[in-house]
Amino acid sequence: MTMSLTVPPTIAVPALERRSRYTACLLGGAIGDALGAPVEFMSRQEILRRFGPGGIRDHASAYGRTGAITDDTQMTLFTAEGLLRAAAGGHPPGHRARVAEVAAAYQRWLLTQDEDPARHADAGGLLGIAALHSRRAPGTTCLAALRQVGARGSREIVVARGRSRNGEPGADLRAKNNSKGCGGVMRVAPAGLLLTGLIADEALLVREAFALGSDLAALTHGHPSGCLPAGVLAAVIALLVREVPLRDALARTKPVLATRADCEETLAAITAAERLASQGAANHDTLAQLGGGWVGEEALAISLYCALAAPDLESAVVLAVNHAGDSDSTGAITGNLCGAAAGMDALPVRWLEGLELDRTTRELALALCAVG
Ligand SMILES: [Mg+2]
Structure with missing residues (x-):
């Protein structure tokens, strides 16, 4: 008898799971982003007038195609690429190196917007993918902050600066x-x-996940409520993958x-989302109490509310995009949360069909999974 026969067959199952x-987290985000893209700048009344009383439930045309992702997914992909380059680098992939590599990756994203x-x-890598060279209503704060960094030095300088200074990582x-x-x-x-x-x-x-998420957001957003929700999201995603309930x-x-x-x-925004989610079935009037999602703490709170209150990924994402706010971003974050929690079986096949850059998104998710 060989040793390999003594390995219980169940070990392969958690690995697949x-x-x-991982894949559903990133694809779920892309799906929510794409579903919200056509309605990002519409009021709820406009959405219902255009798509009927159920709101938008299938990919519609945006940016000249159906299933188009926006800056949310573009930048998520560049975040993944930066983290993977840090992991593959010839140096200990500590916090500071990760922040610096993602800063460099965001400079490459900026090139896709400007050049x-x-x-x-x-x-x-991603910079060579023609489909990513497209402006999808990028945030003005991201563009301005990254242009400022770019003006201060080349990619190499950005990376070196993040690695070599003492004090707060990437300060x-x-x-x-x-x-x-x-x-x-x-x-x-x-x-x-x-x-x-x-x-x-x-x-x-x-x-560590909180610190990394928060510091990556701080590359472009200086207000605490621009960074701290990102710390929360990164930490929560890390736990959801481990099957910790939301x-x-x-x-x-x-x-x-x-x-x-x-x-x-x-903290107040998260607590409000939790309280409203425990008060009954998910609905749009309740969601509207959490704001429009244009700012960090509101986008997080709305997404948490959708993920907590809706019975499954599909209804959570539909809820997250059919409001008079930043529909693609709240759709993307909700998709990230529900995908990490539920895996690929929860993603409606009709939303995966025709999704832009789905293969690239899958590949990056699997590469992140392979690092661990
Ligand atoms: Mg967007």
């Missing part, structure tokens, strides 16, 4: 603005996916949030 959760794609046709890469737009939180799910595969101890994982994941993350300066606004 894990891949499914002729033909200049980068031979580039490796001098932080955005010099006071923005709390949701452009920070909408893109950090890969931070939770990466670290949950690398850090076994759960309390340490929550602290309410428990929040209970384990909020104490870490509570140690941060100026956390009150984000």
